[in-house]
Amino acid sequence: MTKSAVIMGMPVRITIVDEGNINEAIAHVFSYFRHIDKTFSTYKNSSVISKINNGLLSQKNVSKEVAQVLARCEQTKRETGGFFNAWKNGKLDPSGLVKGYAIYHGAQMLHKFGFKNFAVEIAGDVQVFGTNEEKKPWRIGIQNPFKVNENVKIVAVIDKGIATSGTYVQGRHIYDPVHKIAADEIASMTVIADNVYDADRFATAAFAMGEKGIAFIQKLSGYEGYMIKKDKKAVYTDGFEKFVV
Amino acid sequence: MKKYLQITVLFIIFGIVVLLRQLRGSEEQNRVVGNSTMPNSSLPPGQQTNISYKDGTYTGDVTDAYYGNVQVQVAIVNGKISDVIFLQYPNDARTSQVINAQAMPLLKSEAIQAQSANVDIVSGASQTSQAFQQSLASALKKAS
Numbered sequence: 001m002t003k004s005a006v007i008m009g010m011p012v013r014i015t016i017v018d019e020g021n022i023n024e025a026i027a028h029v030f031s032y033f034r035h036i037d038k039t040f041s042t043y044k045n046s047s048v049i050s051k052i053n054n055g056l057l058s059q060k061n062v063s064k065e066v067a068q069v070l071a072r073c074e075q076t077k078r079e080t081g082g083f084f085n086a087w088k089n090g091k092l093d094p095s096g097l098v099k100g101y102a103i104y105h106g107a108q109m110l111h112k113f114g115f116k117n118f119a120v121e122i123a124g125d126v127q128v129f130g131t132n133e134e135k136k137p138w139r140i141g142i143q144n145p146f147k148v149n150e151n152v153k154i155v156a157v158i159d160k161g162i163a164t165s166g167t168y169v170q171g172r173h174i175y176d177p178v179h180k181i182a183a184d185e186i187a188s189m190t191v192i193a194d195n196v197y198d199a200d201r202f203a204t205a206a207f208a209m210g211e212k213g214i215a216f217i218q219k220l221s222g223y224e225g226y227m228i229k230k231d232k233k234a235v236y237t238d239g240f241e242k243f244v245v
Numbered sequence: 246m247k248k249y250l251q252i253t254v255l256f257i258i259f260g261i262v263v264l265l266r267q268l269r270g271s272e273e274q275n276r277v278v279g280n281s282t283m284p285n286s287s288l289p290p291g292q293q294t295n296i297s298y299k300d301g302t303y304t305g306d307v308t309d310a311y312y313g314n315v316q317v318q319v320a321i322v323n324g325k326i327s328d329v330i331f332l333q334y335p336n337d338a339r340t341s342q343v344i345n346a347q348a349m350p351l352l353k354s355e356a357i358q359a360q361s362a363n364v365d366i367v368s369g370a371s372q373t374s375q376a377f378q379q380s381l382a383s384a385l386k387k388a389s
Contacts, residue, residue, distance in 0.1 A: 015365070124369040132365050143369025144357065152357040154364055166370030190368055218351055228357055238351040245362065 007033040010099075010123035016110065017117035017133050025113040029106040029120070036102040039066065042093050053091045069094055069101060072201070080205035080216070085177030100163055100200025103127050107196075125163040127196040139245060145187035145228055152234070153226060155243035161196025165189050165207035166228075177208065185210030190226045191217055192243060199223070211235075298324050 002015040003026045012033055016022050041047040048066050051057035059070065073086035073094050086094045099122050107120045107127040117130030119138055128138040137158045141151030145166050155162070166188030189207040193199040202223060206213030214235045217225030224240040298321040 013366075119366055121366050124367065126366050126368060128366075138366065139362075139364045141360065141364035141367045143367050144359065145369070147359075148369065151360045151364060151367060154360050154362055162368045164368045164370050188370055214352060232357050233354060234357050235352050235354045238353060241353075 003030075005030050005033075007037055007122075012123075013119075013121045014106075014110075015119045015133075016115050017130065018115045020114055025110055025115065028113075029109050032106055032109060033102055033122070036098065039063075040069070040094060040098045042091075042095060049092055049094065069098060072097060072101070076201045076205065080202070080209075082178045083208045083216075084201060084205035088177065096204035097197070097201040099123065099125050100161070100195075100197040103200075104161070104195050104197035125161075125196055125200055127161045128157060129159055131158060142190050142226055143188070146232065152228070154245040155192065155240075156245050157192065157243055160192055160194060161199040162190065162192050163196055163200035163203040164191075165203040186213065186227055186229050187232075188228045189213055189217075190228075192224045192240070194222060300324065 001022050002013060004011060004013045006012065007030060012030065014026050014029060016025065038044065038046070039048050042049055042053075044050060045054070048057065048062060052059055052062075062070070070086070070092075073084070073096075076084040076097060077086070084096060086092055086096065103120050103122050103125060104127060107118070107129065110118050110120065111129070115129075117132070119126055119128045119132075121127075124143065126140065128140075132138045137156035138160075140155050140157060140162055142153040142155070143164065144150040144152045166186075186207065189203050191199040191203040191206065193202070202217065202220065203225075206216050206225065206227075209216055211227070211229065214225050214227040214237065217223050217227075218237045224237045224243065226234055226236045226240055228234050300321050300323065303321070
C-alpha cells in the first residue's frame with residue numbers, strides 16, 4: 001500500500017509491502033515528519049531553527065534531537081573539508097541533512113512496527129528496506145535534471161538509501177561554502193549508501209564540490225555516486241554499475 | 246583520452262616522488278599528497294644512477310588533472326634530481342588532497358540516455374527546488 005502527503009513543503013510517500021497495521025504506522029511517521037518540519041523549518045518563524053536565527057534561542061538550550069542534528073552538521077562539515085556547511089551568512093540552515101535524517105528515522109519507526117519491506121520517500125530522497133511488491137529489489141529511477149519526467153538510469157537496490165542533490169531548471173542553488181559562491185558546475189549528484197541519512201549529507205557536500213564531488217564519493221567506502229554534468233555527460237563511481245538494471 | 250592523461254600525470258608525479266625517496270633512502274612516513282613542497286634535503290652520497298641531466302631548475306607544464314591544475318618544478322644538481330616542488334597543486338580543501346591519488350582513475354563516464362523501464366520511486370532534486378518550496382510556503386501561508 002502506498003500513501004502520500006505533502007509535509008515539510010514537499011511530497012512524502014510511504015509504500016509498505018507487508019501486511020499489518022499499515023494505516024497506524026504511516027500516520028505515525030507522517031506525524032513525526034510534521035514534527036520535524038515544525039522544528040527544523042527555515043520558513044516557519046516558530047521553528048527552533050528560526051528562533052536560533054532570530055536570536056530568540058541559544059543553541060545550548062535546544063532539545064536532544066536538535067542538538068543531535070547540529071552535531072551531525074558539524075561532523076559533516078569536518079568530513080567534507082567544509083563543503084557541507086549549515087551556516088551561511090550567519091544563519092543556520094541544516095536542511096542539507098534534515099531530510100535524510102527524517103526519512104531514516106521514519107524508516108526506523110516502520111521497523112519498530114514490525115515491517116520489513118517498505119520504502120520511505122521525501123521529495124526524491126528515499127530509504128528502502130527489503131524488496132518491492134513483486135518481491136524484487138526496489139527499482140529507483142535517477143531523474144534527468146534537464147527533463148524531470150524522464151529517468152536516465154535505473155538502479156535496483158535492497159536495504160539502501162538514495163539521495164540526489166541538484167540545481168534543476170528553476171532549481172535551488174546549493175551554496176559552495178568553501179569558495180562562497182553558488183555551486184552550479186554540475187546538474188545533479190546522486191549518492192547510494194546503506195542509509196539515506198548519510199547519502200543525503202554527502203550528496204549535498206559532493207554537489208557543492210562541483211565536478212570534484214564524484215571523486216569524493218569514490219573515496220568513501222560503502223558509497224556509490226552518479227554525477228550528471230551540465231554538458232549532459234555523467235561521471236560515476238566504479239561500484240555504481242552493480243546496481244544498474 | 247582525458248582519463249589516460251590523468252593517470253599518466255599521477256604516475257609521473259608518484260614516480261618522481263618514489264624515485265626521490267629511494268635516492269634519499271628516506272624513512273620518512275609523511276604522506277605525499279598534501280605536502281606542497283618536498284623537503285630540501287640533498288641526496289645521500291654513493292647513490293648513483295645512469296641517467297644524467299643538465300643542472301638547473303626546470304618548470305613543467307600546467308596540466309589539467311581534472312580536479313585541478315598540477316605543475317611541478319624540478320631542480321637538478323650534479324646531473325641528478327635534487328628536488329621537486331609542486332608549483333600548483335589542488336589544495337583548496339582537505340578533501341581534494343585526499344581524493345586525488347586514489348579516486349580519479351576509477352571513475353567512469355557516459356552520455357546520459359533516457360530509460361523507459363518502470364520504476365518504483367524516482368530520485369531527483371526537482372521537488373526540493375527553492376521555487377517549489379517558496380511557492381508551497383506562500384500557498385500554505387495563504388491557507389493558514
